[in-house]
Each structure stands twice: as C-alpha cells, then as structure tokens.
Amino acid sequence: MTSTIALSIFRYVLIAALVAFAGFPIYWMASTALSANSELYSTGQVPWPQLQKLPELISAMAGVPIGRWLFNTFLIACGTTVLSLLLGSLAGYALSRFRFRGRGLVGFLLFMTQVVPEALILVPLYAMFITLGLLNNLMGLVLANVGFSLPVAAFILKSAMDSIPYEIEESAIIDNCPRFGILSMIVLPLIMPSVAAAAVIAFFAGWNEFLFASTFLMDRSLWPTSVGLASFIGQYETPLSAVMGAALLFSVPAIVFFLLIQRQIVAGLTAGAVKG
Amino acid sequence: MTPGSSKWLSGRGKAIAPYVFILPPLAYLAVFMFWPLARQMWLSLTDTRLTNPNGGSFVGLENYQWLFDDPEFYTTLNVTVLYAAVTVVLGVALGTISALAINRPFPGRPLARAIMLFGWAVPNVAASLIWLWMYNERSGVFNDMLASLGLDRVSWLTSTHMAFSSIVAVTVWQVAPFVMLVVLAALQSVPDEVREAARVDGADALSVFRAVTLPHILPSLQLVSLLVAVWSIRRFDIIYLLTGGGPIGSTSTLVVKIRQTAFESHELGVASAYGAIGLILALLVAFVHFVTDRRRQKWMAQ
Numbered sequence: 019m020t021s022t023i024a025l026s027i028f029r030y031v032l033i034a035a036l037v038a039f040a041g042f043p044i045y046w047m048a049s050t051a052l053s054a055n056s057e058l059y060s061t062g063q064v065p066w067p068q069l070q071k072l073p074e075l076i077s078a079m080a081g082v083p084i085g086r087w088l089f090n091t092f093l094i095a096c097g098t099t100v101l102s103l104l105l106g107s108l109a110g111y112a113l114s115r116f117r118f119r120g121r122g123l124v125g126f127l128l129f130m131t132q133v134v135p136e137a138l139i140l141v142p143l144y145a146m147f148i149t150l151g152l153l154n155n156l157m158g159l160v161l162a163n164v165g166f167s168l169p170v171a172a173f174i175l176k177s178a179m180d181s182i183p184y185e186i187e188e189s190a191i192i193d194n195c196p197r198f199g200i201l202s203m204i205v206l207p208l209i210m211p212s213v214a215a216a217a218v219i220a221f222f223a224g225w226n227e228f229l230f231a232s233t234f235l236m237d238r239s240l241w242p243t244s245v246g247l248a249s250f251i252g253q254y255e256t257p258l259s260a261v262m263g264a265a266l267l268f269s270v271p272a273i274v275f276f277l278l279i280q281r282q283i284v285a286g287l288t289a290g291a292v293k294g
Numbered sequence: 295m296t297p298g299s300s301k302w303l304s305g306r307g308k309a310i311a312p313y314v315f316i317l318p319p320l321a322y323l324a325v326f327m328f329w330p331l332a333r334q335m336w337l338s339l340t341d342t343r344l345t346n347p348n349g350g351s352f353v354g355l356e357n358y359q360w361l362f363d364d365p366e367f368y369t370t371l372n373v374t375v376l377y378a379a380v381t382v383v384l385g386v387a388l389g390t391i392s393a394l395a396i397n398r399p400f401p402g403r404p405l406a407r408a409i410m411l412f413g414w415a416v417p418n419v420a421a422s423l424i425w426l427w428m429y430n431e432r433s434g435v436f437n438d439m440l441a442s443l444g445l446d447r448v449s450w451l452t453s454t455h456m457a458f459s460s461i462v463a464v465t466v467w468q469v470a471p472f473v474m475l476v477v478l479a480a481l482q483s484v485p486d487e488v489r490e491a492a493r494v495d496g497a498d499a500l501s502v503f504r505a506v507t508l509p510h511i512l513p514s515l516q517l518v519s520l521l522v523a524v525w526s527i528r529r530f531d532i533i534y535l536l537t538g539g540g541p542i543g544s545t546s547t548l549v550v551k552i553r554q555t556a557f558e559s560h561e562l563g564v565a566s567a568y569g570a571i572g573l574i575l576a577l578l579v580a581f582v583h584f585v586t587d588r589r590r591q592k593w594m595a596q
Contacts, residue, residue, distance in 0.1 A: 025499070029395060029400075030400075032391070032395050033395050033396060033400070033406055036388075036391075036392050036395060036406075036410060037406050037409050037410060039467065040409055040410040040411070040412050040413055040467070040470075040471065041409040041410075041412055043412070043413070043416075043421070043424045043425065043428065043467070044412045044416065044424075046424060046427075046428060046435060047420070047423075047424045050424075050427060105318055105319040105322055106319065108315045108316070108318055108319050109315070109316060109319035109320070111315050112312050112313075112315035112316040113316075115312075116311065116312035116315070117312075118312035118313065118316075121312075124316055124320065127320075127323065127328070128323075129580070130577075130580075131323065131327055132524065133524050133527075133576040133577060133579065133580045134327070134331065134528075134573065134576060135527060135528040135530075135548070135549050135552075135569075135572050135573075135576060136528065136530065136549075137528075137530055137548075137549035137552040137553055137569065137572070138331065138334060138549075138552070138569040138572055138573055139326075139327065139330035139331055139334060140552065140553065140556065141334060141337060141347070141552075141556050141562050141565055141566060141569070142329075142330035142331070142333035142334045142337065143326070143330050144347060144556075145333070145347035145348055145562075146329075146330065146333075148347060148348070149348065161326055162326065164322070164326070165322070165323060165326040165327040166327075168319060168322065168323065169323075172319065197311060197314075197315075201315075222417075225417065226417040226418055226419070228418060228419050228530070228531045229530045229531065229553070233553070233557065243419075244417065244418075244419040247419050247420065247423055248419050248422070248423075248535055250423070251422075251423070251426065251535060258427065261423060262423070262424070262427070265419075265420040265423050265424065268417055268419075268420050269415075269416045269417055269420045272415055272416065272417050273412065273415040273416060276411065276414065276415035277408055277411060277415060280411060280475060281475075281479070284472070284475045284476055284479065285479075287472075287521070288476060288517060288518075288521070
C-alpha cells in the first residue's frame with residue numbers, strides 16, 4: 019500500500035515538473051510583457067505579471083508596428099491556406115480515387131517534399147524570384163510556402179477521402195456531373211473536419227514561417243511578424259516588455275488553434291509519413 | 295475502399311481523368327520544389343556568387359573538394375547528426391514519459407495537458423525571443439536563479455560547452471509535446487484488462503510497461519522518431535536566432551550553414567554543396583525509416 023502511495027506522489031511531482039517546464043517560458047513571456055520596465059536588461063524583472071502595468075505596456079507597444087506586421091502575416095497565411103487547399107484537394111482526390119500509371123511515383127514525390135529542408139531550395143528560389151520579379155513580394159513568399167504545405171494538405175485530404183464510400187459519388191457520376199463539381203460539392207463537404215485541419219496546418223505554416231520571409235522580403239513595410247520580431251534581437255532601443263507583448267499577440271492565435279484541433283493536426287502531420 | 299476498384303470510369307475518360315486532377319499540383323511542385331532542387335544540385339557544380347545568381351560557370355566538383363578540405367564542414371556535419379540524434383532521444387523520451395504520466399485521469403488533467411502543449415503551439419520566432427531573454431547572461435531568469443542560490447552565472451548561449459545543450463533544451467521543449475500527443479493516441483489501443491491482469495499477477499510497473507504497453511506504442515515511437523529527426527535536420531529559426539550557429543560553429547547545423555554561406559559569404563556554389571549533403575542526410579533518414587518499417591510489418595505479420 020505504501021508503495022502505491024509513494025508511486026502516486028511520484029507521479030504528481032513528475033506531472034508538476036513537466037507542467038512547469040512546458041508552461042514556464044510562456045508565463046515568463048507574459049510576465050515580462052507586463053513588467054513594463056525599460057531597464058530590464060540591467061535590473062532583472064519582478065517574477066509575477068503586474069496587471070496594473072497594462073497601460074504602460076500598451077503605450078510602449080505604440081512604437082512597434084505590430085498591426086502592420088500581423089496584417090502582412092495574415093495575408094501570407096491566408097494565401098498559403100487557399101492555394102494549399104486548392105491544389106492539395108486535387109492531389110488528394112487523384113490519389114484516393116484513381117489507380118493510375120505513376121501513382122506510386124506521385125506518392126513518393128509528395129513524401130520526399132516532407133524530408134527536404136526549406137534551406138535547400140532557398141538559393142534557387144531566390145535566383146528564380148529575381149528573374150520573375152517575385153522577390154520582395156508577398157505573392158512570391160506564398161508560392162514558396164505552398165510547396166511545403168500542399169503535400170501535407172494532400173495527405174490529410176487523401177486519407178480522409180479513403181474513408182468515405184464512393185457509392186455516394188457514383189450516382190452523381192451517372193448523372194454526368196462534372197468531376198470537379200463532385201469533388202467540391204460532394205466529397206469535400208463530407209470531410210469538413212479534415213479540410214479544417216489541413217487549413218489550420220497550412221495557415222500556421224504561413225503564419226510562423228521565417229526563413230523564406232527573412233530572405234525574400236527586404237521592404238520593412240512587407241515584413242510579417244516573424245521577421246519583425248526577429249529584428250529586435252540584438253537591438254536594445256525597444257523596451258523588452260513591448261517586444262514580449264508583440265510576441266504574445268503573435269503567439270495567442272497559434273496556441274488557441276493548436277489546442278482546439280490538436281488531434282486532427284497530429285493525425286495530419288503523421289499521415290504523410292505513413293504509406294498506404 | 296480500394297482506389298480504382300472504381301467501376302465508374304470507363305473508356306477514354308478512365309485514362310485521362312486522374313491526370314486532370316494530379317497535373318496542377320504536380321506542375322506546381324515541379325516549378326517551386328523539384329526544379330529548384332535540381333537547380334541547386336547544378337549550382338553546387340558552379341562558382342555562382344550572390345551578386346550574380348543567374349551567372350556562374352561550371353567548375354565540376356571543386357566546391358565539394360573545397361568542402362571536404364574544410365575542417366568547418368566536418369564540424370557542421372557532426373553538429374547536425376549529433377543534434378538530430380540527441381533531440382530524437384531526449385524528445386521522444388520526455389514526450390513518452392509525459393504521455394504515460396497524464397494518460398490516466400487526475401484532477402486538473404485537461405489544464406495540465408493544455409499547458410504541456412504550449413511549447414509545440416508557440417511560433418518558433420516567439421519561442422526564440424523568450425528563450426533568448428531567459429538565457430540572457432546578465433539578467434535572464436536562469437542566471438538570476440543561479441545567483442540567488444549563490445552560484446556562478448552561466449554563458450548559456452555564448453560558451454562552446456553550453457550553447458549546444460541550451461539549443462537542445464529549447465528543441466526538446468518544442469518537440470516533446472508533439473511526441474506526447476502521438477503516444478497518448480497510441481496508448482488508447484493498449485487493452486486495459488491485459489494491463490490490469492498483469493498487475494494483479496504481481497508484475498511491477500516496469501515489466502508491465504515492457505511487456506504490454508511498449509509493443510503497442512512501438513510503431514508510433516518509430517514514426518515520431520523519424521519526424522523528429524527530419525524536423526531537426528530542417529530546423530532553422532531557433533538555432534539561427536539563438537546562436538547563429540556559434541560560438542565557433544558549436545551549434546552550426548547544415549541549414550544554418552547554407553543560409554550563412556549563401557547570404558553572408560555570398561558563395562552560392564558552396565552553399566549548394568552543403569545543401570546536397572543535407573539532402574543526402576534527409577533521404578538517408580527517410581530510407582532508414584522505410585526499411586525498418588518494412589521489417590517491422592513483416593515481423594508483425596508472422
């Protein structure tokens with residue numbers, strides 16, 4: 019009996035330690051933002067958030083173009099989502115509903131994109147974007163992002179389509195309904211949860227992206243939040259509380275959505291690595 | 295539902311239809327993924343510089359020769375492989391422990407579970423900023439804690455013997471929650487009765503884990519190890535922003551090196567040669583996964 023008690027005490031201590039490790043950085047981010055102290059680098063900080071400092075934080079953040087950055091981030095994320103879903107649903111439908119010559123190769127190529135580091139195509143894309151006039155252009159950035167999120171969307175939608183019977187489509191086909199219509203009017207509405215998961219994954223891939231954005235965008239007015247926040251590193255003019263406030267605003271949507279549909283995201287991210 | 299058991303396609307339509315669907319996404323990837331990949335292989339054989347990225351002449355294997363003669367290359371390769379290996383071991387271990395710890399209900403479980411996912415959900419750049427501040431040598435929280443305990447301050451990110459571990463800690467913080475979610479899902483398939491029966495028979499927790507739980511979650515552990523390894527080879531933001539690959543290359547992985555060689559030293563040819571090595575490494579991991587997966591499936595089928 020004593021050993022079961024000892025075991026459950028050990029379990030709670032372990033859980034407490036794990037929660038502390040996972041949660042402390044976020045707690046610290048909030049508490050730094052709300053310390054609203056411009057001397058943080060020299061004095062250290064009060065270890066708890068001070069809500070009464072909120073007005074100070076807001077006025078400190080006036081110097082940070084966070085609205086502009088979040089707007090750019092939002093545009094990039096939306097573009098990445100729309101294009102990934104559009105092309106990903108076509109690929110997913112083809113892989114799920116047809117057996118055709120080259121199907122195995124297509125599956126392999128899609129899988130390949132999942133192991134390719136983004137940095138590998140950074141230089142060729144840069145050269146290509148100069149030629150196409152897509153450098154320093156949000157559309158160019160979206161086009162680069164979609165290369166990586168399209169296959170993820172394709173895998174998620176394919177495995178969802180595999181699980182719905184094709185008899186439902188059959189009658190529409192007999193009625194000579196165009197196949198793109200079948201995909202968008204019959205198949206996609208049936209797998210709405212997976213479409214949502216694919217959309218959220220693509221959206222936050224675009225939302226978080228840093229490598230391409232920091233390389234392809236030179237104009238400050240085009241910067242998304244990731245690049246803007248990174249520009250604070252090594253410069254000490256902006257109060258740290260404002261930096262952390264901006265980082266918090268940038269993080270909250272991601273945290274909310276990831277927590278809301280965690281199961282589907284995990285299923286989606288693992289789908290590409292499993293064959294069949 | 296086997297694809298193509300589809301009786302509903304006949305004649306000419308059958309031959310064309312799948313390609314109508316697969317062509318647009320494939321064409322897209324050809325332009326924005328596979329062409330650049332091929333192009334970067336070609337660039338690695340040229341002396342192209344950033345100032346004229348569409349010029350540059352063929353120099354054969356000169357860039358590779360240069361790479362193999364450069365001790366920094368071996369440092370980078372070592373750091374990359376070590377980083378991937380350590381993050382897989384620690385990330386999968388911590389994620390599995392977390393999953394086992396919160397698998398059974400306890401008061402406050404939903405909240406604990408939600409907080410444990412934070413590291414995974416926070417955008418990389420935001421995560422980098424907060425860890426950079428916590429690691430700050432002069433007034434970061436870690437050194438403040440050490441100071442209040444009367445201990446010496448640590449150069450978390452600027453000393454060669456600490457920087458690598460500091461980066462690994464942030465990475466584990468980010469990937470362990472993902473591992474946890476995958477393992478939690480796999481634990482659903484472990485039959486409770488078998489576990490209970492073993493426990494009643496007097497088996498201790500560890501042997502129950504080894505005999506009952508582990509076989510059920512092993513396929514998931516293998517899958518998630520592959521993903522974590524691939525992500526570690528691909529990861530750029532965290533390392534670049536926290537240490538920039540330094541000090542003295544002690545945290546310089548291939549992708550950080552590619553970006554720096556290309557956009558700070560302007561040597562696109564050499565950067566592309568680094569890229570080719572990175573591609574080989576990533577394919578190697580995928581291949582190992584493929585082979586072990588095959589073998590496991592055969593073994594399970596017996």
